[in-house]
Amino acid sequence: MAPGQSTVIRSSLPYQILLYCNGWYSGAFVIAELLVFIYKGETLPYARGNLPAEIILLLLLGCLEGVRLFLGQKGNLTERGMAVGLSLVLSMATLVGFLYLTLWQTYVLRLEVILTGIGLAFIGLELIFGLISIISFARAAPYG
Amino acid sequence: MGIPGIVPARFLTLIAHLVITWIIFWSRGDNILACLPQSYSQDEYNRKDMQLVVGLSVSLGLIAVELVGFFTGISMFMPTVALVSIASHASGSIALAYFIFDVWDCDLYWWVFSFCSCTPALLEISTAFAVIVLKKGL
Numbered sequence: 639m640a641p642g643q644s645t646v647i648r649s650s651l652p653y654q655i656l657l658y659c660n661g662w663y664s665g666a667f668v669i670a671e672l673l674v675f676i677y678k679g680e681t682l683p684y685a686r687g688n689l690p691a692e693i694i695l696l697l698l699l700g701c702l703e704g705v706r707l708f709l710g711q712k713g714n715l716t717e718r719g720m721a722v723g724l725s726l727v728l729s730m731a732t733l734v735g736f737l738y739l740t741l742w743q744t745y746v747l748r749l750e751v752i753l754t755g756i757g758l759a760f761i762g763l764e765l766i767f768g769l770i771s772i773i774s775f776a777r778a779a780p781y782g
Numbered sequence: 783m784g785i786p787g788i789v790p791a792r793f794l795t796l797i798a799h800l801v802i803t804w805i806i807f808w809s810r811g812d813n814i815l816a817c818l819p820q821s822y823s824q825d826e827y828n829r830k831d832m833q834l835v836v837g838l839s840v841s842l843g844l845i846a847v848e849l850v851g852f853f854t855g856i857s858m859f860m861p862t863v864a865l866v867s868i869a870s871h872a873s874g875s876i877a878l879a880y881f882i883f884d885v886w887d888c889d890l891y892w893w894v895f896s897f898c899s900c901t902p903a904l905l906e907i908s909t910a911f912a913v914i915v916l917k918k919g920l
Binding site (some may be wrong): 652655656658659662663682728748752753756 | 788790793794797800801803804808809853855
């Protein structure tokens with residue numbers, strides 16, 4: 639470490655805990671949603687093409703969540719505001735994905751409302767803690 | 783962190799219990815009919831409904847308490863607390879799934895409540911007391 643540089647750890651612990659738990663939650667969410675789609679495909683009449691489109695959207699949402707959480711975790715641990723910022727930008731995309739599953743998809747079950755609600759709560763909390771950690775990274779490293 | 787996977791396991795069982803309690807909250811009508819006699823008055827229905835709503839709300843509150851204890855890290859790395867929590871919340875989620883699907887009598891909810899919501903929450907609260915007030919870093 640170069641002299642004059644601070645040795646204070648600026649990575650945010652709450653943010654890291656949230657991202658870690660959100661990773662597990664997202665995995666469980668995608669599995670649960672796939673099972674829900676199997677149930678809905680078996681019991682409810684779908685317009686042609688709607689069900690595959692929604693399943694593909696869910697899988698893309700899962701991939702996007704993976705990238706977002708990876709960037710957030712690595713950015714937080716290496717104290718790079720850029721990666722955390724990118725993760726926050728991606729969280730806007732996953733926000734729309736969750737909103738689609740809550741509001742605009744063909745059939746919305748109560749289970750899905752609750753599951754996406756928890757996901758949205760995670761995104762909201764991570765938005766707050768992500769912004770706080772970006773600010774602290776930018777403030778404490780004037781020549782970063 | 784001695785045992786790998788114990789933290790996410792506890793988190794996911796907690797979330798599962800939260801989700802299923804919430805679902806019962808939204809669709810409790812059949813269960814209330816199951817614990818009323820063939821002919822009942824609106825008054826009786828409302829009383830049973832109120833009892834179940836209170837039980838479910840308290841259960842949601844206890845899960846919230848546990849989530850707070852978990853996320854603030856008070857009991858995140860305590861294997862004993864985690865074991866009790868995982869066991870009771872996993873069995874609670876399964877029992878409540880049967881509660882919905884088999885349309886159990888709504889008075890049976892209190893057994894699930896006492897064993898699967900109260901026990902881990904009491905342990906969590908006593909752990910928080912031990913850590914914060916008595917300064918026993920376990």
